[in-house]
Amino acid sequence: MYAFQYRRAKSLSEAAEVLAKDEDARPLSGGMTLIPTLKQRLAQPTQLVDIAGLPELGGIDCRNGVLTIGAATRHADVAASKVVQDAIPALACLAAGIGDPQVRNRGTLGGSVANNDPAADYPAAVLALNAKVVTTKREIAADDFFQGMFTTALEPGELIVKIAFPLPKAAAYCKFPHPASGYAMAGVFIAQAGDGLRVAVTGAGASGVFRWAEAEQALAKGISAAAIEKLTLAADDINEDIHGTREYRAQLVKVMATRAAAALSGKK
Amino acid sequence: MAKITLKVNGEQHSAEAEDRTLLANFLRDELKLTGTHIGCDTSQCGACTVHVDGRAVKSCTMLAAQAEGCEVVTIEGLAKNGKLHPAQAAFTECHALQCGFCTPGMIMTTAALIKEHPAPTDEQIVHGLEGNLCRCTGYLNIVKAVKRAAELQKAK
Ligand SMILES: Cc1cc2nc3c(=O)[nH]c(=O)nc-3n(C[C@H](O)[C@H](O)[C@H](O)COP(=O)(O)OP(=O)(O)OC[C@H]3O[C@@H](n4cnc5c(N)ncnc54)[C@H](O)[C@@H]3O)c2cc1C
Ligand code: FES
Ligand code: FES
Numbered sequence: 001m002y003a004f005q006y007r008r009a010k011s012l013s014e015a016a017e018v019l020a021k022d023e024d025a026r027p028l029s030g031g032m033t034l035i036p037t038l039k040q041r042l043a044q045p046t047q048l049v050d051i052a053g054l055p056e057l058g059g060i061d062c063r064n065g066v067l068t069i070g071a072a073t074r075h076a077d078v079a080a081s082k083v084v085q086d087a088i089p090a091l092a093c094l095a096a097g098i099g100d101p102q103v104r105n106r107g108t109l110g111g112s113v114a115n116n117d118p119a120a121d122y123p124a125a126v127l128a129l130n131a132k133v134v135t136t137k138r139e140i141a142a143d144d145f146f147q148g149m150f151t152t153a154l155e156p157g158e159l160i161v162k163i164a165f166p167l168p169k170a171a172a173y174c175k176f177p178h179p180a181s182g183y184a185m186a187g188v189f190i191a192q193a194g195d196g197l198r199v200a201v202t203g204a205g206a207s208g209v210f211r212w213a214e215a216e217q218a219l220a221k222g223i224s225a226a227a228i229e230k231l232t233l234a235a236d237d238i239n240e241d242i243h244g245t246r247e248y249r250a251q252l253v254k255v256m257a258t259r260a261a262a263a264l265s266g267k268k
Numbered sequence: 269m270a271k272i273t274l275k276v277n278g279e280q281h282s283a284e285a286e287d288r289t290l291l292a293n294f295l296r297d298e299l300k301l302t303g304t305h306i307g308c309d310t311s312q313c314g315a316c317t318v319h320v321d322g323r324a325v326k327s328c329t330m331l332a333a334q335a336e337g338c339e340v341v342t343i344e345g346l347a348k349n350g351k352l353h354p355a356q357a358a359f360t361e362c363h364a365l366q367c368g369f370c371t372p373g374m375i376m377t378t379a380a381l382i383k384e385h386p387a388p389t390d391e392q393i394v395h396g397l398e399g400n401l402c403r404c405t406g407y408l409n410i411v412k413a414v415k416r417a418a419e420l421q422k423a424k
Binding site: 001002003004005006008028031032035036038039040048050052076099100101102103105106180181182 | 270286287288290309310311312314317323324325326329330331333334336377380381396398399400
């Protein structure tokens with residue numbers, strides 16, 4: 001690691017101020033992505049501003065049909081939350097499947113969404129559930145937030161404060177985890193809401209999380225595994241790496257979507 | 269450099285360390301608690317697992333400064349009054365190690381696991397040990413040891 005200065009922010013406004021003044025400062029939340037990046041010397045920030053303990057970034061709350069989760073909420077706490085389990089069980093289940101227990105004990109929702117790793121789980125939930133990302137500056141719709149691998153609508157110094165998930169009628173998430181890391185080789189989140197059905201795919205897109213329009217159309221007519229089985233996902237925009245070819249991943253997406261659809265149709 | 273104060277195994281400790289010092293290195297190099305092992309550079313192996321405020325974490329992926337004011341328990345702090353913790357006793361009894369390099373981390377994860385699941389199923393054990401790698405045993409005796417640790421904990 002290159003040297004940096006560590007400071008624990010006392011308030012959200014102090015953190016925002018430090019980040020606004022120093023463009024090479026970085027917010028530190030759970031550190032489960034940032035610290036490995038620093039250890040590999042892939043980044044050289046001047047300062048790390050620790051925001052993990054800020055009360056403004058905590059809390060899980062469900063009212064008026066919206067589940068709101070603070071950005072610094074750890075994966076383990078989302079997974080164990082009775083409020084989340086009751087409101088959107090698929091989201092609690094997703095959080096319980098991230099990485100391993102030690103990673104879930106440190107990693108946070110805000111860090112994962114801000115990082116927008118193409119194989120991360122939360123982006124699929126945020127996009128399928130049509131959530132709003134609430135930042136220190138504004139509210140950003142999920143469709144506008146994710147802008148390609150490791151790229152989001154966040155401006156320098158802008159912090160995610162919380163994420164607001166409108167409650168779906170039903171939702172399901174299925175992923176094929178990479179056997180070593182747990183990251184998604186392919187993960188599909190299907191959410192059925194009053195205003196329509198959305199299918200978000202993570203782990204596979206060459207430019208990160210994406211909505212699978214054909215699957216949304218097919219399932220709008222009725223949710224069933226058979227509706228997905230008829231589809232073919234074109235492999236052109238699918239990611240290829242040492243873990244799998246793009247054709248293999250496209251097939252995995254279809255299988256995960258079939259399973260998620262089967263889980264949903266069983267629930268109805 | 270900053271002075272870092274934290275409680276380790278029930279005792280208050282203070283030491284100067286660079287801001288970039290990892291908790292694993294702080295424990296090993298400053299406090300000479302070398303039971304916490306560093307097995308990889310990629311946050312994968314879990315050999316460095318310790319408890320911070322009661323939760324299992326990878327101490328190689330946390331800055332010592334992030335643990336300022338926290339309560340840390342390492343493998344050295346598990347035994348009480350000369351009596352092994354149920355997880356330690358079970359790993360010995362079930363021969364859940366060969367070279368022993370992964371063992372401190374495995375035991376710290378096990379201790380947290382049986383607190384959360386006092387009677388863990390095989391699936392909960394396998395899922396619960398996903399953050400710990402062992403290159404020797406093939407895991408069978410480790411899974412047995414976690415079951416046994418839960419029994420010993422109950423009998424306590
Ligand atoms: C071994 C291992 C396995 C993993 N497996 C999975 C997996 O299966 N699925 C998965 O989804 N993820 C996985 N992860 C990643 C993990 O979920 C991380 O916790 C997550 O990606 C980042 O969250 P964090 O809180 O640790 O963020 P940090 O590492 O602290 O930060 C990540 C980035 O986001 C920025 N940031 C943090 N908080 C905010 C905020 N509030 N506003 C704006 N920017 C912010 C930081 O500056 C940094 O650039 C794994 C990680 C490890 C080490
Ligand atoms: S040394 Fe910490 S995970 Fe390997
Ligand atoms: S006993 Fe050798 S690595 Fe586990």
